[in-house]
Amino acid sequence: MHAVRLHAFGPAGNLTYEEVPDPVPGPGQVRVAVAAAGVHLLDTALREGMPGPFGGPADLPTVPGREVAGTVDALGEGADPSWLGRRVVAHLGAAPGGYAELAVTGADRLHPVPDGLDEAAAVAMIGTGRTAMGIVQFAEPGRGDVVVVPAAAGGIGTLLVQYAKNAGATVLGLAGGPAKTALVLANGADAAIDYTRPGWAREARAWLGGRRAAVVYDSVGGDLGREAVGLLGEGGRHIVFGWSSQGVRDGGPLVLTEEEQAARGIISRQVLGRAMLDRAGGDVRVLETRALAEAAAGRLRPAVQRFPLREAAQAHHALETRGTTGKVVLVP
Template structure:
């Protein structure tokens, strides 16, 4: 098979498209003929030798990627034979191996795909979709809500805008550049602005006509995140799930002292990790099932940005430079 391997930590160019031996599923595992593999911003950090959620840098050489969809083409010993030949999607967890034509995973991680749900869309929902629903577990949205979504043209941002609109909320979508702003507006945002413009907070205030935001879904941090928080009214919530800003003063999580929060009358909390899983009842598959069901019935429509598997390096570069929209997916 062909796979993308990383032999040394460093730039995107270190990702090498190579011929490698076909993996063999162990007992209780399946092998998936991959039709789509997800690319996550975390992958770009791991590629550089950062640890992310891992206790140490990943072992090299490695095949990155933790989200795959395709067809089961081989079974390990003792695996339920009904999986063979079925279209499936799986999040590989902490194990890498997704950037490949073939990937192995435990059968317990599989979800069968409905006939009308594409593999690329399923890959978007198994990771990005489940995270989106996990974030939304920290707030209740309705007609009185005013939600600000920075990075609204990204994978999670696209889904947050759709969910909030479905709930009847007023949605403010922030994106970098006119093309992305247009996509955010087409996705349903009531107010869509370019956060690279210095006067964007004034544009938002004008668009809201005196209303204050009730929640900020912050994946950017830095100056952009702080300016968004400044638009919150009393009782507003700042929900943090990243700090990927690329501006000169962006990046890094926002921190507030208890005194600041009390004086503003707002809350601020990180919604990733154990807190999210706890909200899901301790089972991350609950969020995966809900995300896939929402895509299958059309409630949520993931945006997908496809790259050939052979151009995984290009996908990483585009993701790191904000040159993508929606979920980035590699297609063998």
């Protein structure tokens, strides 16, 4: 099979497209003929040798990627034979191997791909979608709420805009550049503002016309995140799940002190990791199942940007330089 391998930590160009032996599923595992593999911003940091959430840098050489969808083409000993030939999607967990034509994973990680959903959309929902479902656990938007979504043209941002609109909220999306703000409007946001323009926050307050936001879903942090927090009213919720404006390797989430929260009359909370899992009852499959169901029902429609598998390095570069919209997916 062909796969993308990393032999040395470093820039995107270190990802190479190679021919490697086909993987063989072990006991309780299945092999998936991959039709779509998800690319996450975290993958770019792991590629440079950061430990990420898995305890240490990957052993090299490695095949990156932890989100796949395709068709089960082989079974390991003890795997349920009913999976053979079915379209499935899975998050591989701590074991990478997704950037490939074939991938193995435990049968207990599989979800059937719902009818009417293609594999690229399924991959978006098993990763980006489950995170979006985890985020809204902490601040469900309601009818009449004003919701601010920075990075609204990204994979998670796209879904949060749709989710808030489905709940009856008024949505202000922030994105970088006219092409991305146009996508945000086409996705259903009530307004989209280009945060690269000087004075964008004044523009936002003018559009709000005296209203204050109830929720800011903050994946960007930094000065942009702080200005977005300034749009919140008393009782508003600042939900933090990233810091893309600071760089995934060198930055950190926007942290508001208890004194600052009290002075503003808001609540700020970081929700990634253990907090999100605990809120879901300790079972990440709850979030995965909900995400896939929302997509199957047509309530959430992930935006996907596809790259050929052999162009994984270009996909990483585009993601790192904010040259993508929606979920980045590799297609063998």
